[in-house]
Amino acid sequence: MSQPRKLRVLTFSTLYPSSVRPGHGIFVETRLRELISSGQVESRVVAPVPWFASTDERFGEYALMARTPASEHRNGIDVVHPRYVLLPKVGMSLAPLGMYLGARAAVQKLLDDGFDFDVIDAHYYYPDGVAAALLARHFKKPLTITARGTDLNLIPAYTLPRKMIQWAARKAQASIGVCSALMDVLRQWQVPEDRLHVMRNGVDLQRFHPVPQAQARESLGLQGAPLLMSVGYLIERKGHHLAIEALAHLLPRFPQARLVIVGEGPERQNLQALAEKLGVAAHLSMPGAQPNTELYRWYSAADIFILASSREGWANVLLESMACGTPVVATDIWGTPEVVSDPVAGRLVKERSGLAFARELTHLLAAMPDRALVRRFAEGFSWEATTQAQLQLFGRLSASTQANAQAQHPGAVDA
DSSP, X not given: OOOOOOEEEEEEOSOOOOSSSTTTTHHXXXXXXXXXXXSSEEEEEEOOEEOOSOOOGGGTHHHHHHHSOSEEEETTEEEEOOEEOOOTTTHHHHHHHHHHHHHHHHHXXXXXXXXXXXXXEEESIIIIIHHHHHHHHHHTOOEEEEEOSHHXXXXXXXXXXXXXXXXXXXXXXXXXXXXXXXXXXXXXXXXXXXXXXXXXXXXXXXXXXXXOHHHHHHHHTOOOBSEEEEESOOSGGGTHHHHHHHHHHHTTTOTBOEEEEEOOSTTHHHHHHHHHHHTOGGGEEEEEOOOGGGHHHHHHHOSEEEEOOSOOSSOHHHHHHHHTTOOEEEEOOTTHHHHSOSTTTEEEESSOXXXXXXXHHHHHHHTOOOHHHHHHXXXXXXXXXXXXXXXXXXXHHHHHHHHHHHHHSTTOOOO
């Protein structure tokens, strides 16, 4: 007796790693890898990249995009990177159309090569989700769009993108939020409740695991009492400047305190200047971006992890830190209370200021949870529930599509 064929999922997102940007959008890849590991799904990835002419390193991220291969095989998954035109100044408004036009031929080639996918699974509502909605309409395929944070808590502040996001939400058979707060946005837009699904990100408990703190510190050449850690892209909304301000407030009470900020980005010089201004530069380390596979050592070395963001959907770094046994202090925003939902995990900060973070850091330092208990809390956030929820959703959409096709063409047999 023949086995039923696997669900065929076309994953569509600009937030997907590549050989030249291996840490970019790794959470999308991780969710897909966990889904494929169920043995019930096969997938191809279409990850569009803006066209850029030069690979000269002077152009930074744009040069990396130019060096991205047209196709590659990553962790057992075939990925194509079609180019699309992103014009200066008007690019934000035209990006969905450009992305759709750039990706359409790549999707058609997948079909021509025999990958007749059951569903388009898009990540990030704008511009990716809007472009995916155009693709779904063109190829007559069901669509799911996953909202991840700024796509619904920032971009809708702009009128035209908001209208396009609302159109895509109406066209999608399902919207997925990595936290409940993101789905509340779509509820306010009267998107039908049966199309709204919360599927939180999990944490890779094998990759992010505790190592003895002293061992981790020695291997990284770190010291501090306490040792504070912040990880993320160096931009204003990640709040690294608030971690520096908090450090300045803590030093009179904890003169051996040290802050490590792991990451790269345009705010690096401003952060260093702020540390100099506040007189804490000698207590600050900025080792740059680190491979995702090595972050467990940095988390394990820290006493407390700080996330002072102004906006987050579902912050993976919080779970990564907890999985390494390190409690967190984070801004009380959007999906973060759904992550830091128990005192053993850490503290939430309602007022986004350096002083407020310093207060909560002091309170946590006075009553530090056992690191083994922090790890145990994180173990409740495996990927299993999200994988099963995806299988049910994609299976239902595929069955509905096949039923409609058979109703229109009674003699058709699924391949």
